[in-house]
Amino acid sequence: MIKLYGFAVSNYYNMVKQTLEEKAISYEEISAIPSQGDEFKAKSPMGKVPCIETDHGFISETAAILDYLEESYPNPRLFPAEVFARSKVREIMRITELYIELPARRHFQHLFFSTPRNDAAFTEVKPILENGVSALSHLVKPAPFLCGAEMTYADIYAYHTFGYANAVTTKLYDWDIIAAIPGLKASLAAMAARPSTKRVDADQQAMMAARAKAK
Ligand SMILES: N[C@@H](CCC(=O)N[C@@H](CS)C(=O)NCC(=O)O)C(=O)O
Structure with missing residues (x-):
């Protein structure tokens, strides 16, 4: 196991x-x-x-x-069978990680643990996020999932990135990066409705609640 x-x-x-x-x-x-x-x-x-x-x-x-x-464990498949489509999924995963998740992460300590704001990060992160948001706006084709009718790893990366990243951009830059990418909000909602997401989110929220209580 x-x-x-x-x-x-x-x-x-x-x-x-x-x-x-x-x-x-x-x-x-x-x-x-x-x-x-x-x-x-x-x-x-x-x-x-x-x-x-x-x-x-x-x-x-x-x-x-x-x-x-x-x-x-190839079933169900979460990468498309066709090579070009599969590479497009990987492209979205990579851009999501490098140009959304990692720059936003520089503010996690400030946002989630109330440490002082990192002023260098405040200046450096926004243009990287702008490029990431622009790239994803061109790449994703929500219908309702990011690469079409089937959920792929692009959706898994996006779902577990944009929640925290959007909390960062909303608080620090007064900027909703989910709304900035056409179709992303509906795509994330389709993800949120899946039983697998509900199970993962329930455990995440339980742990957050336990941490808040312990403070
Ligand atoms: N590139 C790694 C990133 C994983 C990562 O950053 N995990 C965080 C927790 S969400 C962590 O372990 N942080 C501690 C550290 O960076 O030392 C991956 O794809 O798994």
Whole structure:
């Protein structure tokens, strides 16, 4: 059985968890936080979550994990069968990660843990996000999912990126990046309606509520 390491508030963890749910793969969740300690880095060499444990060993990095799951458990397929369409999904995943998730992440400590605003990040992040939003506006073809009628990994990346990223841009830049990408709002709503999303979101919200209570 696959073991999934991480925690329910992590958006990357939830990308993998939703994939496991969509593919109805048996898995066990192992609570783990990022660590630069030797023991955890033996599992996840960058010390980040998520990672998974398979019969063959550990895999870290969400995109690599999703490739493993897709090839090991091809049904239902979450990448299109046709090579060009598959590459377009990967293009959206990559742009979402590099030019939306990672720049927005620079403000996570400020937004979610109330640390002082990073002024350098405040200046540097907005133009990167503008390029990312512009690129995605050209690339996605919501109908209702980002690449057509079938849900793909592009939707999984977008769903678990735009929630937190939009919280950042709304608060720091008074800018709704979901509304800025035509069709994205409806696409995210189609994702939110899926049973797999509801299960993942319920665990995420329960963990957030528990953390808020513990403060
Ligand atoms: N590129 C990694 C990113 C994963 C990531 O950033 N995870 C966060 C939690 S959501 C983490 O472990 N952060 C701790 C750190 O960056 O040291 C992936 O695709 O899995």
